[in-house]
Amino acid sequence: MDVLAAHGDAIGAVDALVRPLDDDAWAVPTPDSDWTVRDLVNHLTVEQLWAPELLAGRWIEDVGTVLDGDVLGDDPVDRWVDASVQAREAFLAPGALERRVHLSYGDESGAEYCAQLTFDLVVHAWDLARATGAPEDVDPALVAWSLHYAQSRSTRDEPGRLLRPLDVADDADDLARLLALTGRSR
Numbered sequence: 163m164d165v166l167a168a169h170g171d172a173i174g175a176v177d178a179l180v181r182p183l184d185d186d187a188w189a190v191p192t193p194d195s196d197w198t199v200r201d202l203v204n205h206l207t208v209e210q211l212w213a214p215e216l217l218a219g220r221w222i223e224d225v226g227t228v229l230d231g232d233v234l235g236d237d238p239v240d241r242w243v244d245a246s247v248q249a250r251e252a253f254l255a256p257g258a259l260e261r262r263v264h265l266s267y268g269d270e271s272g273a274e275y276c277a278q279l280t281f282d283l284v285v286h287a288w289d290l291a292r293a294t295g296a297p298e299d300v301d302p303a304l305v306a307w308s309l310h311y312a313q314s315r316s317t318r319d320e321p322g323r324l325l326r327p328l329d330v331a332d333d334a335d336d337l338a339r340l341l342a343l344t345g346r347s348r
Contacts, residue, residue, distance in 0.1 A: 165276045168307045169253055172283035173246045175300060176206060179290045180242045188238065192293040193346055194286075199293050204234050206286055207242050209279055210249035216263040217252045217272055249279070277311055284308040285344050288337070298348070300337060309340045 163171075180203055188200040197205070208229050215225050234241045252258060259273040270278075284304055291298045330342040341347060 163303055163307045165259070165273055165280060166253060168304060169276050169280045169283075170250065171301060171304045172280045172287065172308075173210075173250055175287040175304065176283050176290065177243065177246060179287060179294065179296055180239055183239065183294065187294050190293050193289045199290065200232075200234065200238065202286055202290060202293070203238055203242055204232055206283065207238075207245045208233055209282060210242075210245035213249035213275075213279065214252040216265070216275065217255070217258050217261055219261070219264075221264045222266060281308050281311050285340070285346070288341065288346070298337075302336065305336045305340055309336050309343070312340060312343045 183199065183203075188198065188203075190199045191197070192199060192202045194202060211229055211233065212225070216222075233245075253272070253276050259271065259276060261272040262269045263272055263275045265275065284300060285308070287300055288298055290296070291300075326345050328342040328345060328347055330339055334342070338348060
């Protein structure tokens with residue numbers, strides 16, 4: 163699976179969890195410390211809103227504080243859908259994966275940036291499913307892609323990138339391994 167396919171599938175996985183949320187679900191706590199479902203969806207929405215800006219060559223300082231705080235407003239589902247469509251279109255634009263994007267810690271390729279967002283979407287899809295009682299079975303191909311991505315980066319010295327990994331049984335499946343790498347367990 164290439165990064166664009168993984169990104170599309172990850173957007174779809176989150177979308178399938180966000181669209182059916184009712185009013186009562188937004189205040190439910192998630193596996194992420196101190197985050198409700200609304201906080202988690204806001205985080206994912208903000209990440210997707212950054213993509214068109216950064217892929218257009220803008221710097222974080224250029225965007226300023228417009229994406230700080232709650233961006234979901236009165237219609238969080240619609241805001242998520244709009245943001246995810248914008249991000250998808252930005253990554254599918256010709257040459258987007260070859261562009262340099264200016265992230266908070268330095269420059270990366272558009273492909274690496276897409277991979278980072280995709281990984282985050284996959285892990286948070288599980289968080290969202292766990293919080294809302296939806297089925298927690300993320301597409302095995304997407305989990306395998308995300309696990310490979312996480313394992314290839316787990317030796318990097320990137321403070322704050324992943325929570326402290328947990329131990330996992332030798333016979334654990336890919337989802338359990340992925341969750342353990344991010345400090346989560348089933």
